[in-house]
Amino acid sequence: MRNRLRRSMMFVPGNNPSMIISAPVFRPDSIILDLEDAVSVNQKDAARDLVVEALRTLDFGSCETVIRINGRHTPYCEDDIRALVPARPNMLRLAMTEEPEDIVWADRMIGEVELEHDIPHGTVKLMAAIETARGVLNAERIARASERLVAMSFGAEDFTNSIQSERSRDGFELFTARALIVMAARAAGIQPIDTVYSNVDDDEGFRADVQRAKQMGFAGKSCVHPRQVAIVHEVFRPSESEVRRAEAIMAAIQEAERRGSGVIAVNGRMVDGPIVSKAERVLQLAQAVGMTKGGDTSGN
Amino acid sequence: MRLAQLGVTRMLYRNAQAGSLESGDVMVRVSPCEEDEVSIHIESKVSPRFSNAIRNTVRQTAQELGVRNARFEIIDHGALDFVLRARVTTALKRAMEAPTNA
Structure with missing residues (x-):
């Protein structure tokens, strides 16, 4: 569904069976099975096979199934798309999106695989992950690059690296990028999703980060730990x-x-x-x- | 279409393994076998009563990939069926990679 709730998008390492099985218990709006940063280079194939079997077998309940695939310019991206689309996840999240052409390419490739497997065109949705200065500056064109695109996320860890800065607790260095991503996404009618907050022991800092994201116009937050899901839902709860x-x-x-x-x-x-x-x-x-x-x- | 339905038989070129010894996972080791057979040795940390189910899943997955000659060693740590299928698939694909001329 195009505009479903995506308050909490929880990352789960794609090569960890126990974490994949237990993920729906925490009831995030979306479960992101991660084939990118959470998986070492020599386990990319194993994680891909595991995620495919999980999608074919497990009931994720009301949670949306999202797979974070490796970036277009890695040796894994094409294999990720070819293997995953037939297993029909709700959405693929393309890491390190920097140009509209990245989305156009992924859209075309997903479409080809859908056609090969008699899956209706447009079944598998797409989400762009903006993680570099170049990606932020191209966000407006990226957001309009494909009808398949329903959301755009911000990845602050790689972004701070790309601007040669460090991530701070109050996120001052992220303000411009966040604002540009929200505006690009909202102008295109898709959902902006805020970056992760990596310190899972800092609930207070996380809550403030979610409140800031909500105030800026983000539709949801990427989570790296189940305990963050409940906090996100509390912050997004209307009075x-x-x-x-x-x-x-x-x-x-x-x-x-x-x-x-x-x-x-x-x-x-x-x-x-x-x-x-x-x-x-x-x-x-x-x-x-x-x-x-x-x-x-x-x-x- | 499954390779077995097409009558395709695929060779294993090397020993390979996939999975882990973590709880909920399974370690699958596979090696080429000269005879035209699939042999399976199971070591389960959970319960021996799942041995038949494990054996069936391993055989079926190998057959679907067109593999008819393989020796499996399975060390199960309570993996669900889909995990076992995934690990067998990965181990077999790795074992099928043709040796490169270095």
Whole structure:
């Protein structure tokens, strides 16, 4: 699904059977089975085979299945796509995307494999991982490079290396890149996903990082540890008053449509397009944490 | 289409292994066998009652890859069936890599 919730995208090493099996227990919105940084060069083939079998066999429940494949200019990328697409993950995340041509190439290749295996065109979605200064500066064109692209993530570890800086706790050095990625993605109608926070023992720092990402406009956060998933969901949880207002807006819209009237107001404020789309977004987040009728009741 | 359905037989050129001794994983070692047979030696850290299931999965995976002559040594640490299939597949693919002329 194109615009499904992607608050938490949890990385799982692609060559670790136990971690793959237990990943759905933590109920992230997306599970990213990693074939790139988490897998040593001499185990790339083993991880690929394991992930293919996992996709064919395991039930990941409501979690979206995303595979982080190796970058286009590595010896593994083509093999990754050829092996994985027939196993039908929901999405491939292309590491180290720097040019729109990287996405165009991956799109075409995925399409070829879909055709070979009688899989409907566009079944396997694509996500661009922006991890270098060049990638950030090309983000706008990358975000529009393919219909298959539904999200764009930021990778701060490689990015700080590319600008010859160090990653700090408050992320000052990432501000411009984050802002550019959010704007590029939002302008193209796809979801921006923020970078990982590697210090898994620093819950306070992680929470502040997620709050910053949400405030900047990111749709979600990449996670490197299961304990980070719950924190992300807490931060993205709307307040009761936001939910009640969103419900009132949607009820007023339905009532106006029933009456055939155009302009409507809720609590004395005119309701226009941006307010409606914000209300829809709040209700989508509320439903995921069981704050609306028919929502998830786990409080997750 | 599976290679076995096409009647393809594939050779193993070298000894190879895949997997690990971590819990939930399995170590698969494979070597070429001169006779036209698949032999399987199993050492399970979990329970010997899974031996038949392990044997079936190894044979089936080898057959699907068109391999008819292989000697397997399986050290199981409680791997689920999909893990065993993946590790056998990787070990066989590695064993099939033709020797390069150095």
